[in-house]
Amino acid sequence: MARVGLTTERLVRAGADLADEVGFDQVTVSALARRFDVKVASLYSHVKNSQDLKTKIALLALEELADRAADALAGRAGKDALTAFANVYRDYAREHPGRYAAAQFRLDPEAAAASAGGRHAQMTRAILRGYDLTEPDQTHAVRLLGSVFHGYVSLELGGSFSHSAPGTQETWSRILDALDATLRNWPAP
Amino acid sequence: MARVGLTTERLVRAGADLADEVGFDQVTVSALARRFDVKVASLYSHVKNSQDLKTKIALLALEELADRAADALAGRAGKDALTAFANVYRDYAREHPGRYAAAQFRLDPEAAAASAGGRHAQMTRAILRGYDLTEPDQTHAVRLLGSVFHGYVSLELGGSFSHSAPGTQETWSRILDALDATLRNWPAP
DNA sequence: TCATTTGCCTAAGGGCTTTAGGTAGATGCA
DNA sequence: TGCATCTACCTAAAGCCCTTAGGCAAATGA
Numbered sequence: 001m002a003r004v005g006l007t008t009e010r011l012v013r014a015g016a017d018l019a020d021e022v023g024f025d026q027v028t029v030s031a032l033a034r035r036f037d038v039k040v041a042s043l044y045s046h047v048k049n050s051q052d053l054k055t056k057i058a059l060l061a062l063e064e065l066a067d068r069a070a071d072a073l074a075g076r077a078g079k080d081a082l083t084a085f086a087n088v089y090r091d092y093a094r095e096h097p098g099r100y101a102a103a104q105f106r107l108d109p110e111a112a113a114a115s116a117g118g119r120h121a122q123m124t125r126a127i128l129r130g131y132d133l134t135e136p137d138q139t140h141a142v143r144l145l146g147s148v149f150h151g152y153v154s155l156e157l158g159g160s161f162s163h164s165a166p167g168t169q170e171t172w173s174r175i176l177d178a179l180d181a182t183l184r185n186w187p188a189p
Numbered sequence: 190m191a192r193v194g195l196t197t198e199r200l201v202r203a204g205a206d207l208a209d210e211v212g213f214d215q216v217t218v219s220a221l222a223r224r225f226d227v228k229v230a231s232l233y234s235h236v237k238n239s240q241d242l243k244t245k246i247a248l249l250a251l252e253e254l255a256d257r258a259a260d261a262l263a264g265r266a267g268k269d270a271l272t273a274f275a276n277v278y279r280d281y282a283r284e285h286p287g288r289y290a291a292a293q294f295r296l297d298p299e300a301a302a303a304s305a306g307g308r309h310a311q312m313t314r315a316i317l318r319g320y321d322l323t324e325p326d327q328t329h330a331v332r333l334l335g336s337v338f339h340g341y342v343s344l345e346l347g348g349s350f351s352h353s354a355p356g357t358q359e360t361w362s363r364i365l366d367a368l369d370a371t372l373r374n375w376p377a378p
Numbered sequence: 379t380c381a382t383t384t385g386c387c388t389a390a391g392g393g394c395t396t397t398a399g400g401t402a403g404a405t406g407c408a
Numbered sequence: 409t410g411c412a413t414c415t416a417c418c419t420a421a422a423g424c425c426c427t428t429a430g431g432c433a434a435a436t437g438a
Contacts, residue, residue, distance in 0.1 A: 002403090002417095003403070003415095003416055004416085004417085005416090006416075006417085011432070020399080021268070025214075028393095028394065029394075029395065029396090030393075030394055031394095035197050035250070038417070038418095039417070039419080040394080040395080041395095041396080041397085041398095041419080041420095042396080042416070042418070043393090045415085045416070045417080046416095046423045048292040049395075049396070050394085050395065050396090053296045068314070072197070085391090088404080093377055105403070106347060106348075111254070124430060129437070135356070136359070137357045137363070139355060139360070140354065140355075140359070140360045140363040140364065140367075140392090143341070143344070143350055143357075143364070144204075144360075144367060145339075146340070146344055146349065146357045147336070147337050147340035147341035147344055147364070148333070148336050148337055149340070150339055150343070151335070151336035151337055151338070151339040151340020151341070152332070152333075152336035152340070152345060153345070154339070154340070154343075155332070155335055155336055155339060156292070156294060158297075160335065161332055164328065164420080165325070165328070166325045166328060166329075170325070170329070171328070171329045171332045171333075173335050173378075174326070174329040174376075174378065175329065175332070177376045177378070178329075178333060178371050178375065178376055181371065181374070181376045182367050182370065182371050185367045185374075186367065187363075189362075189363065189368070191386095191434095192384095192385060192386070192433095192434065192435080193385090193386080195385075195386085217424095217425065218425075218426065218427090218428090219424075219425055219426080222423095227386070227387095228386070228387060228388080229425080229426080229427085230386080230387070230388080230389095230427080230429095231385075231386045231387070233427070233428080234384080234385065234386080235428095238426075238427070239425090239426065239427090257398095272383090319417090
């Protein structure tokens with residue numbers, strides 16, 4: 001009975017990797033046990049249950065994403081910041097589709113409060129400092145940015161854009177141009 | 190052994206209702222059998238398997254959504270059409286969250302080809318006739334609209350906007366204003 | 379009325395989840 | 409170093425979901 005050295009940390013990280021390989025909703029306690037060549041029941045000392053495992057993977061993804069975004073935002077402002085921030089989301093989703101899907105996992109209120117969700121909102125607001133928006137327009141704009149980034153990334157990832165010209169990189173650039181223009185010239189009600 | 194009168198049609202419709210009540214990923218062959226007070230195996234004469242059931246629910250949702258959109262678009266143009274079209278998506282998602290989630294279900298290429306997906310794309314293009322866009326900008330704009338609508342609706346449905354002022358109706362209107370302005374004044378590369 | 383079709387059933391194998399309780403390897407103290 | 413304790417991983421078992429194979433009885437139609 002060699003001990004493998006399971007920890008919650010290692011399980012969550014391996015779960016995230018597994019998600020990237022086979023999809024977040026194929027992440028299962030059983031599959032994870034197989035990956036460590038260990039019996040399923042053994043995982044239940046480190047993770048409460050399947051839901052808990054998925055929640056922890058989601059929290060990991062949200063942290064990683066927030067860390068990358070913070071890095072990208074350092075020293076940038078205006079459209080430069082907007083573009084860098086947007087690219088973090090898109091690139092993360094392409095490199096880590098399973099983790100990105102995990103970040104969309106519906107968290108219970110307690111987990112949501114402890115998540116990096118707040119950092120994401122704060123950073124989005126920080127970007128808008130480069131544009132002249134006051135409340136409540138700033139909140140509207142935060143929501144617009146969230147919608148476009150999440151919507152674009154999940155449609156592209158789902159393949160909705162893959163069967164028509166022109167390429168998605170071109171569209172992405174033009175959408176960021178359009179967003180920048182919209183923010184610089186936010187319409188009055 | 191009274192016969193209940195199962196048909197693929199009835200199963201799919203009931204599956205869609207079930208999705209709206211308990212969530213699309215809680216839709217299961219077993220749950221559906223329980224709903225008809227019938228043994229699980231009985232469903233397999235009408236539906237190939239679980240994946241097939243979900244695909245058929247997705248196709249139903251896409252059709253319903255396209256029908257509503259076509260209705261809403263009739264006799265409208267410009268911003269009027271844009272708003273009506275956008276509201277169809279948002280309202281459908283709020284009335285039928287499970288069906289809306291189903292419409293996001295990853296279809297295999299064959300099912301995708303037979304789906305109402307093409308109608309959606311066509312209608313989005315029709316809206317853009319009210320704005321002065323030529324290819325490839327039109328395609329970029331189609332993708333922007335898809336991203337915003339899908340992104341906003343899924344974030345709102347997921348509760349991302351529910352714990353901050355101002356209300357989401359206000360944001361939604363302002364986002365549509367902003368989109369309209371963007372389309373009227375599409376930035377050159 | 380009787381043959382055929384077919385709608386729903388029983389039976390059974392296999393997978394994932396979760397809990398309860400056992401055993402052996404690691405840890406720490408004398 | 410030896411022994412007690414801890415704990416990491418295990419076996420066992422129950423419950424639920426998916427799927428296939430084969431059977432019986434209700435509907436259909438000649």
